[in-house]
Every structure is written in structure tokens, then in C-alpha cells.
Amino acid sequence: MADSDVKAIRHIRDSKEVNAYLKAGWVYKGMTPGTMEDGSAWPLYTLAWEGLGEPAKVDFREYQ
DSSP states (O other), rough: OOOGGGOOEEEEOOHHHHHHHHHHTTTEEEEEEEEEETTTTTEEEEEEEEESSSSOOOOOGOOO
């Protein structure tokens, strides 16, 4: 789909939360590496809602 089809964007750091969004129909758009103040690395995942209607809501607490 084209970027013009994107209705919402989410930036997420936790891979379990990313998987929950993907199961709900969100689309993976990419990953950017980040660094904490102490120098430790973490990923920042970008997800998009391209589906019809309102973006699917994900209650991440269900997946913890």
C-alpha cells in the first residue's frame, strides 16, 4: 500500500507489543536503532494502520 493509505502510526520499543499490534492487523514499516543515556541500545519499531475503519486498538497488558 502507498503511504497515503496510512491512517495511524505507532512507535514501539517492546517486541512483544509489536507482535500484538501485528496480530491485530497493523503493518511493520521499519526499525530505527536508539541508544539510552547509559549507552545501551534499543530498537524503535514503526507500525502503521492501513486497514479500513479506525485503527485496531491493542491492550498490551493482555500479552505481558
